[in-house]
Amino acid sequence: MLSIEKPKLETFGRQTKISAKFTINDKENELYFEVPSDYKDFLVTENLDAFLVGLLFLALKTGNDIKLNGPVSARLYYSIRHYVIPALCMANPKLKPVDINPQGLNEKDLNVAATSGTGLSCGVDSFATYFDHIDESGSFKIEYFAFFNVGSHGAGGEETKKLFESRFEKAKKFANTVNKNIIQVDSNLHEILDMKFQSTNTLRNVSCILLFQKLFKHYYIASKNRFDYFELNDYDTQDYDALVLNLLSTESTNLYSAVAQLSRVERTNLISNFPETYDFLDVCTSSKKYKAGVNCSQCNKCLRTALTLDLLGKLPLYKDVFHIEKYERLKHNYIWHVITNKNKDQIHRNLYRLIKNKKAMDYTKIAISRAKVKLKGR
Structure with a gap:
């Protein structure tokens, strides 16, 4: 059994930590995320959504049913049980289907900011996502960038931390150039999962996004492929983002597989029309x-x-x-x-x-x- 406790918040000056203790095979551990304290009021403690998504692969890898000692989004609970778990197990036959037992279901819309965000790696897909939405308005307009440390910079340790910080500084400079805020999220998720990043990356990133359901009404995740390429495989979850992202949306936050209408060549051509990318493409x-x-x-x-x-x-x-x-x-x-x-x-x-x-x-x-x-x- 994988048992997850309710999340708690701790603020240490400029940083706020949101964490949840969990027990698996009678061993206790803690999954945490650290964010700038400026955004602590947008962190979701009402639901266990972020922690369920973050630890789902651990449960599927070990075959442990999940007990949630707190509520979860009703929409997310339905989608994960009926569609996400079967899809992940089809993609990787080594994974084992599990049951989820929550303390309660929450159908409330927790969003208060009615705004949008996207990740900022300064790569082609990342820039294409931002510039493809530059003319949007209202709640669909991108007001925030996000930068996560959940495995793409390494599996943990000092070298990972160093690379994460250096890449963040570059992303921060670009965000300043286009007059947007950027939210840095650090976590120990990559150390807990101990699985290949590419084969688990979509859920890792979504776990961070679901922390901010009060902030993000819409969140655009840059797609790897165009619509006409779709494949369930055990190598890269991005190959079936078009399926999974909508299923990981909640009553509060809608997730989109962004720029999936464009090929990589078309995305490269798109960003080359914006001088802001010339010094930052990474x-x-x-x-x-x-x-x-x-x-x-x-x-x-x-x-x-x-x-x-x-x-x-x-x-x-x-x-x-x-x-x-x-x-x-x-x-x-x-x-x-x-x-x-x-x-x-x-x-x-x-x-x-x-x-x-x-x-x-x-x-x-x-x-x-x-x-x-x-x-x-x-």
Whole structure:
């Protein structure tokens, strides 16, 4: 049995901690989230929604039924039992279906601020989500960015903390540039789950969002894929966000799989029309090579983004965040990578089409580039 207690708030100056003790297999632990005290009045203590979603994978991994010693959103309870748990277990047959027993169901709308938010990683999808909603008004207008530490920066420890803080500083600078607030959330969720981030990332992020149901009437989570790609798999929960996010919405907060109408190429083209992105685009996955705000320009994600911008004629606009010379050396070798992987997924397929449309398949240059890379590797 996984038993979760009611959440409690503790304020320590500028930081407020919301936490809930839980017991699993007779061992007690605590899941916590730390947020700036400026936002403590928006934290939900009435329901256990955030803690249920955050710990759901732990229950499914261990096969422990969940006992909630407090209320939960009635809508969330219904959706998780009927649809979310079956979907997650279909995606990963190693997970075990469990029952959920709450102390009560809450059908109240807790939202008071009637505003919207989105995450800010400063990547293509993140920027596309913000700029795709820039003309919205009322409760659909994005007024807040959020920045979570629940696994995307590492599995815990000092290095994770250091990377989280350095990335946050860059996101904060962009938020200041566009005159928006940014909410930093730190947590020990990644240490508790001890599972791969990609295979659990959607629920990790949603657990943070559901802390702020009083603030966010709408929350836009940048989608990984366009609508026409959907797959239940045990590798990446983002491949079925279009299904799960609506099911994790509550009476208070609506969750959306944002920019799912656009391909990655279209998203890249969209953000390139906004000068605010030129100094802040951050796509690098190589934390060891990423330095001083400049993308390494040689990992797959850097090369994919740089090539897309190059083919669109927009790469010079991002000269301060890419090593253009490094990219140019690897460009044709990467084009070959895209050609040979064009059927792998939607992202490679769309980039391959762009390469063809721009007539960028120069096989002589590709052969020379591949030969140089092989010689360097010897």
